[in-house]
Amino acid sequence: MNPLKRFVLSGLIWLLPATGLAQDLAALLAGLADADPKPAIEALLKSDDAKSKAALTALAEGRLFKRLADGAVVSAEKDGPMYVVTNAASGEIEDMAKEEELEPIGLDDDAKALLAHLGTAPADRKEAPLDFAGAVNALNAESFSEKAKAIERLTQLGDGRAVPVLQALADGRLFTRRGDGALVIGDRAGNDLRLTAATTLERGDVVKPGAIEPVVINNNLRNVVREAVGRLGLVSPDAAARRNAADALIGAATPEAVTLLREAAAKEKDRAARAAMMLAIAASDLNGADKALRLAALDVLSASTDLRVRSLLQARLAAETDPEIKVALDKAFAGVQRKLMVIGVAENLFQGVSLGSVLLLAAIGLAITFGVMGVINMAHGEMIMLGAYTTFVVQELFRAWMPPSWFDYYLLYAIPAGFAAAGLAGIALERSVIRFLYGRPLETLLATWGISLVLQQLVRTLFGAPNKEVANPAWMTGGFELTGGFLVVYNRLYIVVFCFIVLAAIAVILRHTTFGLNMRAVTQNRDMASAMGIRAGRVDMLTFGLGSGVAGMAGVALSQIGNVSPNLGQIYIVDSFMVVVFGGVGNLFGTLIGAMTLGVANKLLEPFAGAVLGKIAVLVAIILFIQKRPRGLFALKGRAVEA
């Protein structure tokens, strides 16, 4: 045999099994389910392929199953009551299955002996260097069980940098970048995602969502992460982090975590953090054996307003046998329940005030154009829409031209811009159409409806029909927790504040400026005002511009709590008219009361009647109310009424 032939032959001998294995991985896997799985295991052991290794590991750990429906060999992991089924040959997640649909593949002693070899192979993977970056990268393992191990190792490092990474994993914000496969944390920035390298926590660039792939986890893993974050956070130097960590451990603490908690609580100085720790300890003590400890735990728990505590108590109540503890449980449960109800009402009230302030913003402008001038402006909603689109344009301008650090302040520029854009549109509207229709309200209604159609279609043509997303600046995202579970969201809070500032500003303009004086004069007695030298036409124009401009500012605010679309204004127009009609025409205080009443009534009715029925009920109530007081809650008295 000459050397050349030998070379070719040996090459073939090396190549053949490799290609054969790759093609027949599925067939080999099927062989694992045979009565004698040894040949298949041996063949898989020989292969260098990562997938065969993964399949063998799964087999050794008892995660390999035969699917009864088609006889295929799949690896599956329990997630809640169901199994997540992975195609063992391709490594892709296929679907969910019930326990009875899968038959575990058992191993006899021979097979186990064979697999013992395997122990060496994955072992070198397990001995990944215990540095932070390596531990983080291990999170992107193939199977859920390996991910769990990676999380455990990352926790054992005791490195505070692991907290944001694990948090991102739990929130589904941990991704692998397509291309280099690096682990990154993605935070929403408009439609795109701003990346942070998970291993170094350095800020990266902004990418489209298509450029990254999420790291998949299941509910079990989420609990593991929660527990891990809790344990890591307990030793953090930051009191808020310690508190959050303890909070995460409520009802989820393992015995080791409880030990940690007790140690941490003993030396904790911060009151809130200590309370959270005590709660977490109590939650775990409740299920313990020591009766005195359990009763003490119930004392602590009954002061809580956490939903998790309630379900914990409820679960315990169903299982409890000790009568004395049962009584205490009953009392604690009732107490928590009552507190939660109070918080629920408070939450609804806040949401109601928040909705009311949105309505108020939308209606203040209308109170000026409709209430003061008597012009039915059906295009008022479109002025709101113009304000919202102005915000979008300002945002895009800032993205394109300004340094990124300025981006958080674009909203402060959008407010005057929205006011100006809508105000100018309003002035143009008044000069070109509405001034010819004073005194003919029904015609005004129809003409302005036409204008609203034109404006909507114009925006649709310019910006396209799909919704535009306007990003919240950093200082408007998130919120703070007032008391257990009652979350106050910043953007809603800012809108409530903003709306009161606008209302106050309008009240000042109406009462304390020359323009306001002229405006009131013209609306009360036009001819007399003209005779006194007030240019009535100009006052009309400016008044209408002011009303429209305020609507534009409402649009800026609305863009922060929802998407911007061409028919944004239509959503609010009927409600705004209801507010003005209900509150009484020509009266800012009435508008305030009207908006808040409607907002709170809508939100308070929602839990009982559902959103739609609640709204219908409110509409019907207003229709009936108008029967009683045709001129609204706070009607103007005297001669101005019939003007």
Added chain:
Amino acid sequence: MTPLTFRLARLLDARGWAAFAAIAVAAAMVVPLLNTALPAGHPLRLPDYMVPLLGKYVCYAILALALDLCWGYAGILSLGHGAFFALGGYCMGMYLMRQIGTRGVYGHPVLPDFMVFLNWKELPAYWYGFDMFWYALLMVVLVPGALAFVFGFLAFRSRVTGVYLSIITQALTFAMMLGFFRNNFGFGGNNGLTDFKELLGFDVQARSTRIGLYVASVLALALAFLACRFVVTSKLGRVMLALRDAESRVRFLGYSVTSAKLFAFTLSAMLAGVAGALYVPQVGIINPSEFSPANSIEVAIWVAVGGRGTLVGAVLGAFLVNFAKTWLTGAAPEVWLFFLGALFIGVTLFLPRGLAGLAGQWRAGLGAAFRRRPGAVEARDA
């Protein structure tokens, strides 16, 4: 008191009767003839799809007529007439649903498909009786009429007028739309009522049925027109006109403004219901979007384009605007809303009396041209 026959004969003058008869006969005869008598491929032959389309326009014309009666004569601008139209349509739709019987997808003998789908066990009480045509017809008139009566009674008694009334009628139709969108209202939710099979035993898809429905719509329009004429030429019609122009004065003269308005509003709602009932079998579906406030406000522009307070103008306007809509939404969809918007603005600014008033406006303009600068439009005439 004048005998009824005499009154009926005086609804229109001689020329008016001649024109009315000519147009009614032509509309009822020519369309079916063009559709059936001419051979396929003949240039004048009306394609099959045109018959229900024209039928739809006729139904819209009845709706416009109804609105003209209460807006043009009694001064009540209802922006919720779409609600009465849709209610009439739903009543007819319920009858058509009951006629499907076992031919539905689930083959349930009594329950319509959507109820089977929602796992309902028995028919809700308000669906009883709709398997009988006469009962459905009665409901087509009574349901919108009753709603208008109650709503109108509450509104007119407490003197809610003008734009306030317009806005609450809009809120009314908005609330109805929200309600009908819900599945548990029992009217098919989002999808509404559709998949109709037959009407009085005739297949609703068949050409002959469609021609029959078209002719029925034309006859209904003719009768509705005469009925409206009858009302507006009566003494009550005079009171309506008067209260439109000076409500307080009519009240002080001792007339019951509330009853006159209530009569006009209720009658108008009933007519709208009839229009809706004729509309549904021709388009084959009724769903909650018919309640949308935008639909109702569009009716107002048909009347305004044609000229309110003329009856003929309303019919004319409904045909013209809807023809333009069909044509434009097909030819240049994005232009349609611009066009509709411009129509709203243009008609209110330049054509306050609509097309029917154009002739008079033009004549007056010519006369005024000798006295004044031509083209001066009085902007502030209230």
